[in-house]
Amino acid sequence: MKNIMIAGAGVLGSQIAYQTALSGFNVSVYNHHIDTAERRIKALKSDYERDLHLTDKEFQQGLDNIKVITDDIATAVKDADLMIEALPESLELKEQFYEEVSGLAPEKTIFASNSSTFIPSQLAPYTDRPEKFLNMHFANQIWKFNVVEIMGTSQTSPEVIEEATKFAREIKMVPVILNKEQHGYILNSLLIPLLASGLSLWAKGVADPAMIDKDWMISTGAPMGPFGILDMVGLRTAAQIERNAYAQTKDESHKEIADKMEQMIQEGHEGKESGQGFYNYPNPAFMDPDFLKH
Structure with a gap:
């Protein structure tokens, strides 16, 4: 994996975007309000300085790997190897997003949801790739509480689980793999x-x-x-x-x-x-x- 799209730059979306960029991946961010996304990501500077002792130069290197912040889904997803959705916890909103992004994403793109409310089998039917769909649930303040819960469905390819697990480690997360779907994860x-x-x-x-x-x-x-x-x-x-x-x-x-x-x-x-x-x-x-x- 090289190119990662983050959909939604709220509290967790902005953190996932920056942590991924800091780890050397090319990141694109889709958010309805571009200025809000930029502000939230840049606001992480004090947290990374305090907790990880990042220098100004090191923090900027992470920012430089965020190649685009856009309100256009097609632009954000066009080269993505992995798309992580971190939109608000509204099933209607997520359904609409997945139906749209499915028609725009390359065939190679793995879809992952950070949803804390909805299990993957509730969302996968609204995509065109249930075998490439899973949930990746991050804890808040991911640079410090660096765990990601990985949950697939009965249709999720084992290779996709492996790819998600490898990616999690590459962005310095500890992957916790669930054997079956569970509302609320662990x-x-x-x-x-x-x-x-x-x-x-x-x-x-x-x-x-x-x-x-x-x-x-x-x-x-x-x-x-x-x-x-x-x-x-x-x-x-x-x-x-x-x-x-x-x-x-x-x-x-x-x-x-x-x-x-x-x-x-x-x-x-x-x-x-x-x-x-x-x-x-x-x-x-x-x-x-x-x-x-x-």
Whole structure:
């Protein structure tokens, strides 16, 4: 593989694009808003400087491998060996995208979805290449939490799984291969119940986010609690997941939680990326050495 297309430059899409470029691949990025994609990718500089000690020159070398950022799917996918889709968690949006990109991508292109919500067999039917379709699910802050969960369908070619695994290692990820489809993969099957319980406690007024996080962090030794994690994920993504859960279950508690997060989003509290979420950034309270002492 040499040429990689990333579709969607949100929180994870921008990270996947830059990490791939930094690893020496030619990267093309498709995003509806070009300026937003450019801003998000360049904003990763401080993270890579802090955590990986990249110099200005080294960070720029990564940027130089991002050959094009475009709002035109055909331009982005024309030479792609692998296309990684990281669009918002809307099945309708993803269906529309896959139907369009299938008619534009070269025959060689492997399709991968980073979806945290939809398993590959839900998306593959909207492509023209189910044997070349799989999910590659990255954890947030991929330069630091460098795991990618690889999940195929019964139709996915073993060679495609092998190619995806090789690519994951080449961009310095640790591949975790699932033997069968599982909603939530491994990570989210463990993580989502924690986040859901935290949100439920907050929505019911049992405790505020800082108290919930403090209890979890002291009790388990974890570096952050559910609300610190939610800020990293982004409230828009979290709210969409709650709305998807409501659509599937009609459980009013999911709608109530989504509505509370939507109110925060309208007030500009979108999570770490916007500078405000459940905490204020770049110095959230849970990172203060005194947070766990009182």
